[in-house]
Amino acid sequence: MTDPTLSGPGSRALEGSPEQIAGELRLERQTDEGAQELRRTKEVVLAGGPWPELDDQDSTMLINMGPQHPSTHGVLRIMLELDSEVVIQAKPVVGYLHTGMEKTGEELTYVQGATNVTRMDYASPLSNELVFSLAVENLLGVEVPPRAMWMRMMLVELNRISSHLLFQATNGMDLGAVSMMLYGWREREEVLRFLERVTGLRMNHNFIRPGGLAADLTDGWQEDVLNVCDLVEEGVQDYDDLLSGNPIWLERTVGIGKITTEQALALGATGPILRSTGFAWDLRKSQPYLPYDEVDFDVIYTTNGDVFDRYRIRLYEILESVKIVRQCVDRMPLGDYRVQDLKVTPPPRARIDESMEALIHHFKLFTEGFKVPPGETYVAVESPRGEIGCYLVSDGSGKPVRLHIRGPSFYNLQSMAPMMEGSMVADGVAIISSVDPIMGEVDR
Amino acid sequence: MSALLRGPLAVDPLFLGGIDWTVFLIVVVKTIVVFALLLLSVLFYIWFLRKVIADMQNRVGPNNAGKFGILQTLADGIKLFFKEQSIPDGAEKPIFRLAPYLALIPAFIAFSIVPIGGVVTVAGHVTYVQLVDVPIGILVLLAMSGVGLYGVMLAGWSSGSKYPLLGSVRASAQLLSYEAAFGLSILAVLIQSGTLSTRAIVQHQVWSGGVVAGAQWHGWSTLGQWFIVATPIAFVIFLVSAIAETNHPPFDLVEAEQELVGGFLTEYTGIRFAIFFLAEFMNVITMSAIAVTLFLGGPAGPGLGFLARNGWVNAWIVPVFWFMAKLLLLLFGTVWIRASVPRLRYDQLMNFGWKYLIELAFLWLMVTAVIRVADDQQWDFVNGNRGLTIFVVTVAAGVGAALVYGVLMLCIPRGDELASIEEWD
Numbered sequence: 049m050t051d052p053t054l055s056g057p058g059s060r061a062l063e064g065s066p067e068q069i070a071g072e073l074r075l076e077r078q079t080d081e082g083a084q085e086l087r088r089t090k091e092v093v094l095a096g097g098p099w100p101e102l103d104d105q106d107s108t109m110l111i112n113m114g115p116q117h118p119s120t121h122g123v124l125r126i127m128l129e130l131d132s133e134v135v136i137q138a139k140p141v142v143g144y145l146h147t148g149m150e151k152t153g154e155e156l157t158y159v160q161g162a163t164n165v166t167r168m169d170y171a172s173p174l175s176n177e178l179v180f181s182l183a184v185e186n187l188l189g190v191e192v193p194p195r196a197m198w199m200r201m202m203l204v205e206l207n208r209i210s211s212h213l214l215f216q217a218t219n220g221m222d223l224g225a226v227s228m229m230l231y232g233w234r235e236r237e238e239v240l241r242f243l244e245r246v247t248g249l250r251m252n253h254n255f256i257r258p259g260g261l262a263a264d265l266t267d268g269w270q271e272d273v274l275n276v277c278d279l280v281e282e283g284v285q286d287y288d289d290l291l292s293g294n295p296i297w298l299e300r301t302v303g304i305g306k307i308t309t310e311q312a313l314a315l316g317a318t319g320p321i322l323r324s325t326g327f328a329w330d331l332r333k334s335q336p337y338l339p340y341d342e343v344d345f346d347v348i349y350t351t352n353g354d355v356f357d358r359y360r361i362r363l364y365e366i367l368e369s370v371k372i373v374r375q376c377v378d379r380m381p382l383g384d385y386r387v388q389d390l391k392v393t394p395p396p397r398a399r400i401d402e403s404m405e406a407l408i409h410h411f412k413l414f415t416e417g418f419k420v421p422p423g424e425t426y427v428a429v430e431s432p433r434g435e436i437g438c439y440l441v442s443d444g445s446g447k448p449v450r451l452h453i454r455g456p457s458f459y460n461l462q463s464m465a466p467m468m469e470g471s472m473v474a475d476g477v478a479i480i481s482s483v484d485p486i487m488g489e490v491d492r
Numbered sequence: 493m494s495a496l497l498r499g500p501l502a503v504d505p506l507f508l509g510g511i512d513w514t515v516f517l518i519v520v521v522k523t524i525v526v527f528a529l530l531l532l533s534v535l536f537y538i539w540f541l542r543k544v545i546a547d548m549q550n551r552v553g554p555n556n557a558g559k560f561g562i563l564q565t566l567a568d569g570i571k572l573f574f575k576e577q578s579i580p581d582g583a584e585k586p587i588f589r590l591a592p593y594l595a596l597i598p599a600f601i602a603f604s605i606v607p608i609g610g611v612v613t614v615a616g617h618v619t620y621v622q623l624v625d626v627p628i629g630i631l632v633l634l635a636m637s638g639v640g641l642y643g644v645m646l647a648g649w650s651s652g653s654k655y656p657l658l659g660s661v662r663a664s665a666q667l668l669s670y671e672a673a674f675g676l677s678i679l680a681v682l683i684q685s686g687t688l689s690t691r692a693i694v695q696h697q698v699w700s701g702g703v704v705a706g707a708q709w710h711g712w713s714t715l716g717q718w719f720i721v722a723t724p725i726a727f728v729i730f731l732v733s734a735i736a737e738t739n740h741p742p743f744d745l746v747e748a749e750q751e752l753v754g755g756f757l758t759e760y761t762g763i764r765f766a767i768f769f770l771a772e773f774m775n776v777i778t779m780s781a782i783a784v785t786l787f788l789g790g791p792a793g794p795g796l797g798f799l800a801r802n803g804w805v806n807a808w809i810v811p812v813f814w815f816m817a818k819l820l821l822l823l824f825g826t827v828w829i830r831a832s833v834p835r836l837r838y839d840q841l842m843n844f845g846w847k848y849l850i851e852l853a854f855l856w857l858m859v860t861a862v863i864r865v866a867d868d869q870q871w872d873f874v875n876g877n878r879g880l881t882i883f884v885v886t887v888a889a890g891v892g893a894a895l896v897y898g899v900l901m902l903c904i905p906r907g908d909e910l911a912s913i914e915e916w917d
Contacts, residue, residue: 111654117753133658133838224741224835230549296742296834473658474751474837 153451157417260386301356319434582652595643648756659755676853694790
């Protein structure tokens with residue numbers, strides 16, 4: 049199947065489609081007085097050249113925050129022009145973690161591809177694997193069995209929980225609430241422990257593969273998952289008690305790093321940043337891909353677009369994900385965890401000893417991979433950070449001609465500059481943290 | 493009745509009989525003991541801090557060096573001592589080298605005025621368990637915390653680097669601002685006690701009618717005379733501004749790791765880095781000890797009634813025990829705060845200091861002064877009853893101060909108003 053449209057598998061338009069709203073907003077923006085202002089900020093953000101119009105007087109100071117800085121989440125570099133502690137201009141500079149994963153992906157077979165992409169957004173590796181696998185399956189035209197879909201959904205939601213817990217931890221730490229860091233990691237560790245039990249690895253699982261999953265769930269997984277869900281719910285209650293009402297926390301987050309829907313859309317920001325501006329855009333609802341249309345959950349959105357809202361959205365999204373995971377436990381169908389297509393799926397280990405064909409299939413699959421019909425596709429799913437997309441072009445061989453990942457962190461980073469301008473250095477740290485960038489995904 | 497007459501004058505009885513070699517030796521030994529005690533308490537405090545925070549954060553904390561990891565700080569200190577020290581090319585080298593000592597020495601000196609125990613007899617000489625009881629007492633503390641500021645400020649400035657510079661700008665502004673509220677809260681105590689001497693302030697809190705030779709023995713009856721009861725708001729202001737003075741969370745903006753990398757410490761390595769930390773933790777201990785002295789009765793507390801009043805247990809052990817117990821309580825409080833609150837922003841810190849804390853401290857000082865005057869002048873205009881008059885004056889002064897504070901708070905421009913004022917400028 050060579051479907052070149054920009055839709056995910058099983059996509060359907062919701063009533064009152066957010067795309068229409070987005071279109072209207074874009075039209076509005078062109079006639080808006082604020083458009084001039086926005087264009088200026090866009091120039092600042094997107095210009096790759098030298099620093100624009102630096103003030104020669106001694107009143108401002110140029111300072112490099114990062115790439116070695118405790119709170120730039122890895123190797124993000126932000127050039128700040130400061131007037132005492134007030135940020136006049138901010139310019140994110142990326143490229144310090146460049147790994148060439150997209151180019152590497154063109155040298156790897158589709159079987160090996162998942163191992164490659166899983167290392168991009170290392171805080172939610174399963175989303176990367178999922179979007180890659182969905183793209184490959186889209187080109188192959190295979191439909192994975194229901195159990196595989198539900199397993200994928202459960203694992204990705206668990207991964208969303210662990211990623212948001214990591215955000216809660218680092219967000220607290222960046223604002224000086226160091227205990228929060230350890231509380232967040234405490235619950236995250238429980239989630240990762242379950243993922244390790246199922247996939248064999250804490251991170252970079254390589255578990256969701258084109259055609260299904262690597263293995264079935266382990267015995268007694270229901271109890272483990274429910275146990276994790278209980279712990280996470282308790283933890284979220286703790287964080288809420290610790291931070292949400294704390295006057296210092298509110299002083300530091302409410303009204304800080306504000307961004308409007310127009311700005312967020314113009315800069316391509318998705319995920320919690322877009323939802324914090326009052327735009328309830330979540331691909332799980334608007335373009336359901338796995339059986340997301342069969343489970344009951346809410347898209348959390350707020351209207352202030354500040355750091356506190358982004359904190360709150362992620363806090364409540366954890367609870368929504370727990371809700372989905374519980375439904376997955378209840379409704380997990382029986383059946384196969386991968387598609388029974390011998391050209392795509394490796395034979396079971398026991399068959400290799402008995403059957404010459406199985407051995408040949410196994411050998412061929414793991415040396416030159418399977419062939420994918422020529423065509424191109426774009427598939428997008430909702431990762432914890434926003435829309436993660438995979439653009440895949442095949443020429444009919446065993447390796448993709450072009451692999452491009454639309455990493456949400458990369459686009460979200462752009463929204464950082466307009467948020468930061470006019471705030472203080474300490475707010476800048478809160479803003480970086482609330483954008484929650486994963487640099488591995490930015491510099492693919 | 494002047495408050496000055498209540499206690500003995502602030503002179504250590506050690507020097508009353510002239511100074512000979514024994515007296516000199518006693519002073520030397522006292523100096524060494526206080527020095528060692530302060531160093532050991534820093535070692536202990538850092539271990540205590542790490543253990544308690546670890547417990548609050550579901551961790552184990554240091555547990556390898558020594559029993560329960562108690563030697564961890566020592567190991568860290570030794571490691572830092574033998575590390576290479578680097579000085580950036582852009583640094584002002586002499587000042588860069590000098591700055592750690594400007595922070596350390598005042599921290600040591602400030603602790604010397606703290607009364608640790610009662611009155612003891614050593615080799616026939618009666619003396620205080622306190623390094624020195626200077627008549628200007630508490631002013632030494634204010635002076636030393638002012639000098640200590642130079643260490644932090646010059647360290648940041650001389651590093652020749654941007655983050656330390658921002659850190660030292662923050663430090664100067666923060667410490668200067670909170671010095672005001674800090675001084676005003678101390679003044680409230682000084683008005684009560686009528687003396688600057690720390691020993692006399694302690695004795696004022698345990699005074700029970702006659703001249704008490706030392707602080708060592710008295711019952712629970714003097715508990716109500718602790719200045720925490722007389723000036724509770726000054727105690728709160730003192731704690732808040734002392735936390736800010738010592739750069740302790742949530743006011744640790746000076747070295748805010750997530751914002752300024754290491755603040756003024758960024759370019760420091762090895763033992764110089766360790767000295768800054770030593771000074772910082774010493775300041776926390778000193779401030780807590782001063783809080784104990786000013787508000788919690790210092791080393792005073794009930795003795796062991798079944799033993800001789802002036803026996804060695806009641807003279808040596810009990811006061812030191814009470815002092816340490818109160819100190820530990822306050823230190824635990826600082827650790828608890830450290831573990832539980834996020835950090836304030838720089839402008840919020842200044843707002844809080846200048847717009848809320850200083851006004852509150854000033855008004856509380858005036859209320860205290862009014863009560864003090866009513867007491868000293870023996871006012872009795874309400875039915876000729878002194879007790880009732882003081883009660884009425886207290887209530888009136890309190891209500892008046894609350895009203896003034898309310899009006900002041902309403903006058904503070906905030907948000908939009910502030911922006912319009914700035915535009916108008």
